[in-house]
Amino acid sequence: MADYRPQQLDKKWQQLWTSSLAFEVEADAKRPKYYCLEMFAYPSGHAHVGHVRNYIIGDVMARTKRLRGYNVLHPFGWDAFGLPAENAAIKTGTHPETSTLDNIAHMKGQLQRLGISYAWGREIATCQPDYYKFNQWIFLKMFERGLAYRKRSTVNWCPSCQTVLANEQVVEGACWRCGTTVVTRDLEQWFFRITAYADELLKGLDTLDAWPEKVVVMQRNWIGRSEGARLEFPIAGADTKVRGARLQADPADPVRGVRLEADPTDAIEVFTTRIDTIYGATFVLLAPEHQMVDRFTAESRDPAAFRARVAKFRALDRQARLTGEIEKEGFDTGRKAINPFTGELVPIWIANFVLAEYGTGAIMGVPAHDQRDFEFARKYGLPITFVVQSAAEVPAPDSMQEAVSAYGRLVNSGEYTGEESPSIKTRMIADAEKTGIGKGEVQYRLKDWGVSRQRYWGTPIPIIHCLKDGTVAVPYAQLPVELPKVPSFSGRGDSPLAQVPEFVNVTCPTCGGPARRETDTMDTFVDSSWYFLRFCDPKNSELPFSAASTVYWMPVDFYSGGVEHAILHLLYSRFFTRVLRDVGLLTFDEPFTRLLTQGMVLKGGAVMSKSKGNVVDPDDMLTKYGADALRLYVMFVAPPEKEVEWSDAGLEGSFRFLLRVWRLADHWAETIGGEGIPTCGDDCTGAERALRRKTHETIRRVTADIEERMHLNTAVSSLMELVNELYAFSEQTAHGAPRRGEPPVACTERTQTVGVLREAIDALVLMISPFAPHTAEEMWYALGNAGGLARAAWPSFDPEVARATEVVVPVQINGKVRARLTVEAGLSDDELRERALADAAVRTHTEGRTIRKVVVAKGPLVSVVVA
RNA sequence: GCGAAAGUGGCGGAACUGGCAGACGCGCCGGACUUAGGAUCCGGUAGCCGAAAGGCUUUGGGGGUUCGACUCCCCCCUUUCGCACCA
Numbered sequence: 001m002a003d004y005r006p007q008q009l010d011k012k013w014q015q016l017w018t019s020s021l022a023f024e025v026e027a028d029a030k031r032p033k034y035y036c037l038e039m040f041a042y043p044s045g046h047a048h049v050g051h052v053r054n055y056i057i058g059d060v061m062a063r064t065k066r067l068r069g070y071n072v073l074h075p076f077g078w079d080a081f082g083l084p085a086e087n088a089a090i091k092t093g094t095h096p097e098t099s100t101l102d103n104i105a106h107m108k109g110q111l112q113r114l115g116i117s118y119a120w121g122r123e124i125a126t127c128q129p130d131y132y133k134f135n136q137w138i139f140l141k142m143f144e145r146g147l148a149y150r151k152r153s154t155v156n157w158c159p160s161c162q163t164v165l166a167n168e169q170v171v172e173g174a175c176w177r178c179g180t181t182v183v184t185r186d187l188e189q190w191f192f193r194i195t196a197y198a199d200e201l202l203k204g205l206d207t208l209d210a211w212p213e214k215v216v217v218m219q220r221n222w223i224g225r226s227e228g229a230r231l232e233f234p235i236a237g238a239d240t241k242v243r244g245a246r247l248q249a250d251p252a253d254p255v256r257g258v259r260l261e262a263d264p265t266d267a268i269e270v271f272t273t274r275i276d277t278i279y280g281a282t283f284v285l286l287a288p289e290h291q292m293v294d295r296f297t298a299e300s301r302d303p304a305a306f307r308a309r310v311a312k313f314r315a316l317d318r319q320a321r322l323t324g325e326i327e328k329e330g331f332d333t334g335r336k337a338i339n340p341f342t343g344e345l346v347p348i349w350i351a352n353f354v355l356a357e358y359g360t361g362a363i364m365g366v367p368a369h370d371q372r373d374f375e376f377a378r379k380y381g382l383p384i385t386f387v388v389q390s391a392a393e394v395p396a397p398d399s400m401q402e403a404v405s406a407y408g409r410l411v412n413s414g415e416y417t418g419e420e421s422p423s424i425k426t427r428m429i430a431d432a433e434k435t436g437i438g439k440g441e442v443q444y445r446l447k448d449w450g451v452s453r454q455r456y457w458g459t460p461i462p463i464i465h466c467l468k469d470g471t472v473a474v475p476y477a478q479l480p481v482e483l484p485k486v487p488s489f490s491g492r493g494d495s496p497l498a499q500v501p502e503f504v505n506v507t508c509p510t511c512g513g514p515a516r517r518e519t520d521t522m523d524t525f526v527d528s529s530w531y532f533l534r535f536c537d538p539k540n541s542e543l544p545f546s547a548a549s550t551v552y553w554m555p556v557d558f559y560s561g562g563v564e565h566a567i568l569h570l571l572y573s574r575f576f577t578r579v580l581r582d583v584g585l586l587t588f589d590e591p592f593t594r595l596l597t598q599g600m601v602l603k604g605g606a607v608m609s610k611s612k613g614n615v616v617d618p619d620d621m622l623t624k625y626g627a628d629a630l631r632l633y634v635m636f637v638a639p640p641e642k643e644v645e646w647s648d649a650g651l652e653g654s655f656r657f658l659l660r661v662w663r664l665a666d667h668w669a670e671t672i673g674g675e676g677i678p679t680c681g682d683d684c685t686g687a688e689r690a691l692r693r694k695t696h697e698t699i700r701r702v703t704a705d706i707e708e709r710m711h712l713n714t715a716v717s718s719l720m721e722l723v724n725e726l727y728a729f730s731e732q733t734a735h736g737a738p739r740r741g742e743p744p745v746a747c748t749e750r751t752q753t754v755g756v757l758r759e760a761i762d763a764l765v766l767m768i769s770p771f772a773p774h775t776a777e778e779m780w781y782a783l784g785n786a787g788g789l790a791r792a793a794w795p796s797f798d799p800e801v802a803r804a805t806e807v808v809v810p811v812q813i814n815g816k817v818r819a820r821l822t823v824e825a826g827l828s829d830d831e832l833r834e835r836a837l838a839d840a841a842v843r844t845h846t847e848g849r850t851i852r853k854v855v856v857a858k859g860p861l862v863s864v865v866v867a
Numbered sequence: 868g869c870g871a872a873a874g875u876g877g878c879g880g881a882a883c884u885g886g887c888a889g890a891c892g893c894g895c896c897g898g899a900c901u902u903a904g905g906a907u908c909c910g911g912u913a914g915c916c917g918a919a920a921g922g923c924u925u926u927g928g929g930g931g932u933u934c935g936a937c938u939c940c941c942c943c944c945u946u947u948c949g950c951a952c953c954a
């Protein structure tokens with residue numbers, strides 16, 4: 001061996017891995033599989049060490065599992081569609097395809113220089129027709145099943161840019177690009193009916209026991225299941241007197257003067273989870289967008305004034321919701337509804353805090369038991385009726401400071417008075433069903449997924465609009481619907497695709513008449529919802545993937561990526577998996593068995609970003625220290641899920657450690673190397689036995705740290721301990737400890753010493769190889785192991801060897817360690833107790849005192865209590 | 868406001884199931900080897916007292932359970948993240 005020149009080793013081994021197709025795999029039913037995946041990358045151009053950390057984590061896992069005998073699938077690909085490339089095109093004129101492919105080429109080079117062990121033969125890019133063809137295929141399957149549908153919906157619209165904006169592109173109510181105030185528009189949009197799977201997606205969360213609890217909780221909240229009831233409040237005529245209302249009709253207020261017809265067939269439906277409080281429902285609140293609002297407007301004495309107030313709410317609500325807090329406001333429609341349980345008339349108000357898109361867009365106001373309703377009632381002087389008693393005293397409505405939301409015993413609740421909630425809810429719902437005034441219902445916060453984008457750089461939606469036949473699917477045989485080349489990007493106007501007549505004008509597949517192609521493209525989250533399945537069978541031109549390939553490879557055993565995808569990508573993927581299961585392509589429910597959310601890398605306390613100018617480019621580090629030092633450092637600095645602060649000094653330290661390992665291997669290679677492992681075992685000295693113990697203890701710890709606990713930082717520190725031990729051991733041999741500049745002297749060592757060292761150094765090189773693969777390959781080769789690491793096997797732990805022959809037993813007296821006994825291992829508790837009490841140091845503390853208690857604990861440890 | 872996670876030397880972090888707090892690394896200090904050392908090897912390094920042996924204190928703060936608490940329970944403080952009128 002020679003001086004450590006990592007840059008040369010990187011090159012040498014990377015070329016060898018590529019030419020030998022070292023990481024390409026095929027399904028093999030005889031071998032256990034392991035599917036290791038990192039979230040694929042958006043090709044932004046340059047990966048910084050923050051991105052790269054994730055790939056290294058996955059690579060450590062993949063390389064470890066290979067050595068552990070698994071058939072490891074470790075692929076990579078590109079989430080290649082998306083807005084940034086199109087925006088860049090608008091700015092610079094470079095076609096998105098050109099810039100995307102350039103970026104992919106550069107980033108791929110970066111990952112290869114890091115020595116990440118990807119099966120590049122399975123690489124995919126979502127912007128390629130042979131990939132997005134199957135976005136379209138899946139879309140059509142969903143269309144056939146009614147899971148893809150069109151409806152009008154409200155979207156963010158920038159009047160200046162003439163385009164739809166995603167929620168995250170609206171910054172404080174204004175367009176992120178030009179600063180124009182965003183307005184809403186109703187547009188026909190395509191949706192995926194993810195709500196059809198809401199309950200299943202929720203239940204499935206319970207099976208994800210190898211996911212971070214945090215992510216599971218976030219998904220659970222996002223789905224937001226609520227059990228309750230949908231109840232009808234019939235609308236009454238406005239001439240009926242309102243019980244308990246303090247408001248008087250005000251002739252000066254045009255809104256309150258209403259017409260007097262009553263229509264008993266009309267009702268306002270509300271959704272509530274607290275039917276037990278219904279006797280306290282003293283008003284009804286409508287969202288400003290509620291359908292009934294338009295009718296009330298028309299029927300009011302002064303529709304123009306009424307409409308103005310509603311419009312103010314609708315606008316204000318929108319602004320406020322984007323910026324945060326809004327003051328609860330409302331106004332009386334002048335109309336009344338009938339509380340279906342009490343039969344009493346309650347006023348109907350319009351309130352700015354009632355959400356149109358949740359439940360029925362209307363609620364019953366129970367001010368005594370809901371804080372929001374309470375605030376509203378106080379502000380407008382609406383009556384408060386207390387109906388659920390959870391404390392000893394019934395508060396007087398006038399003196400209540402806040403609503404009481406706790407469950408308790410029902411009071412003032414007619415036939416239900418005296419019953420306990422929440423158990424009474426079931427009966428109340430049943431009664432409502434019997435009398436036809438309502439029914440039990442489950443509501444979800446989750447909404448259907450709007451997938452239409454009025455953008456160019458995405459998957460065309462495979463639909464044709466025909467005047468005669470309506471919405472028609474593009475036949476499967478005609479897939480893919482390819483993106484036409486668009487020469488220039490203005491960023492203005494409708495969907496860019498609408499400006500390409502050859503694309504838009506088609507014949508209807510059903511009737512052959514003239515028709516218009518759909519010009520929206522799909523949300524790029526569609527692309528990422530199934531890419532992990534495509535990796536199982538990336539060249540399939542007939543189907544997204546074959547069922548057989550996924551039967552072997554899926555589900556993904558280990559998936560890692562940023563926590564920012566905790567909801568969207570991971571929820572959509574779980575949804576797609578179920579849809580494809582129902583289509584008949586898959587046989588399982590959950591795509592990702594184990595999930596790791598890796599922490600970000602900070603520089604100067606901030607997340608790395610180009611705009612902040614604080615990115616650390618991995619290439620700079622590679623030039624200076626080589627790939628392995630960077631890899632090792634990033635793994636050593638903290639556990640993977642933790643955020644870390646980048647440190648050049650820390651990287652330097654990892655480089656020094658690799659040098660230290662290198663020198664050790666160099667120092668001993670000639671003496672211990674070669675084919676055939678010398679045995680070690682019999683008639684060892686104490687030092688030799690101790691080194692063996694350390695070797696096996698390290699194997700145990702490193703294996704568990706990587707495979708079970710995913711504490712890669714402590715795995716590395718265990719390896720460092722072993723290296724320290726090896727230096728100390730070497731010091732006592734004829735060779736002495738490795739020193740720089742001194743060639744290894746040919747000294748003779750005991751065969752046992754050679755054997756013990758060989759075992760330790762082989763194990764060290766193998767276990768360091770997932771972290772520092774290039775250095776490890778070279779050392780493995782220098783030690784005379786045939787066939788490279790690709791043919792090596794992870795060292796196995798022998799508990800017999802690791803078992804200590806003597807142990808140090810601390811003795812605590814009144815909780816403080818006062819002595820340490822060195823005793824042979826395996827003594828009984830009684831023997832330990834006896835030895836402890838006989839120890840001189842212990843006796844100085846027990847002399848003249850009463851021994852109250854002696855506890856011998858596993859560990860072992862002796863705890864003595866004296867008075 | 869609600870919910871979750873976290874708080875340990877000068878710094879990053881260890882401590883697995885309630886059992887020796889501070890592994891490992893960075894930094895710093897000392898020694899060796901050297902023309903030289905910013906290389907390398909060896910040693911030291913939580914704080915206070917002490918020449919040393921040793922003792923006392925110490926895991927954000929305060930209380931509790933226990934023979935024993937970084938770990939479990941209660942209250943408080945700080946930080947980070949998530950949700951934020953979902954009826």
